[in-house]
Amino acid sequence: MSVSYMTHPLIRHKITLLRKESTSTNEFRKLVEEIAMLMGYEALSDLETQEINIKTPLEESKQPVISGKKLAVVPILRAGLGMVNGILALVPSARVGHIGLYRDPVTHEPHEYYCKLPEPIDQRQIVVVDPMLATGGSAVAAVDYIKEHGGQKIKFMSIIAAPKGVETLMKAHPDIQLYVGALDRELDDNAYIRPGLGDAGDRIFGTK
Numbered sequence: 256m257s258v259s260y261m262t263h264p265l266i267r268h269k270i271t272l273l274r275k276e277s278t279s280t281n282e283f284r285k286l287v288e289e290i291a292m293l294m295g296y297e298a299l300s301d302l303e304t305q306e307i308n309i310k311t312p313l314e315e316s317k318q319p320v321i322s323g324k325k326l327a328v329v330p331i332l333r334a335g336l337g338m339v340n341g342i343l344a345l346v347p348s349a350r351v352g353h354i355g356l357y358r359d360p361v362t363h364e365p366h367e368y369y370c371k372l373p374e375p376i377d378q379r380q381i382v383v384v385d386p387m388l389a390t391g392g393s394a395v396a397a398v399d400y401i402k403e404h405g406g407q408k409i410k411f412m413s414i415i416a417a418p419k420g421v422e423t424l425m426k427a428h429p430d431i432q433l434y435v436g437a438l439d440r441e442l443d444d445n446a447y448i449r450p451g452l453g454d455a456g457d458r459i460f461g462t463k
């Protein structure tokens with residue numbers, strides 16, 4: 256089990272801006288993308304490399320490149336979509352899968368409505384992205400789905416998490432690597448993260 260909490264001052268600063276009620280939809284979208292890129296830089300620091308032969312203008316040389324099958328970024332819809340371009344800025348050739356889940360407003364249980372993963376998924380490094388890890392129900396369902404389809408090397412990135420979400424996800428899937436931008440205090444009676452930032456999907460897409 257591994258959980259990494261981001262400490263970089265730029266990430267912390269941008270998450271504070273993200274939380275503010277006065278942050279516009281346009282600014283919110285940009286911040287989510289920037290934070291995803293900064294978190295991705297940290298989360299991908301253990302990507303495997305291999306040496307290849309290249310020729311500089313001066314000589315032949317052996318130099319490292321990322322090895323293995325193309326990475327798969329898998330956003331949990333909708334809000335996870337806001338993080339995709341941040342990861343693609345770092346790894347432009349990554350493949351993109353989608354897992355469509357919405358949380359029932361009363362039971363808070365996740366409901367699946369669309370899933371498509373890049374094939375073959377088993378040898379790829381997979382990075383699941385969702386800005387909010389609240390009860391952990393959506394994250395567990397997404398990782399369940401990926402594993403049922405053969406995914407093995409799984410990282411999960413969330414910008415804001417509640418203690419309950421971290422505990423639930425790591426209990427259900429102790430083999431994954433979890434990266435959290437900020438760990439918040441608690442969930443409220445509607446299973447919203449406090450202090451949080453409200454509904455990430457609505458703020459990214461301007462639907463409220």
Ligand SMILES: O=P(O)(O)OC[C@H]1O[C@H](OP(=O)(O)OP(=O)(O)O)[C@H](O)[C@@H]1O
Nearest residue numbers: 332333334357358389390391392393456
């Ligand atoms: O940890 P949980 O309790 O499952 O909550 C977190 C989920 O809730 C939000 O999605 P939401 O259901 O609002 O869908 P949306 O992204 O389409 O707005 C969020 O983006 C996560 O996917």
Ligand SMILES: O=c1cc[nH]c(=O)[nH]1
Nearest residue numbers: 389447448453454455
């Ligand atoms: O605080 C929360 C909890 C779930 N989903 C959100 O978008 N925000």
Ligand SMILES: [Mg+2]
Nearest residue numbers: 454455456457
């Ligand atoms: Mg939402």
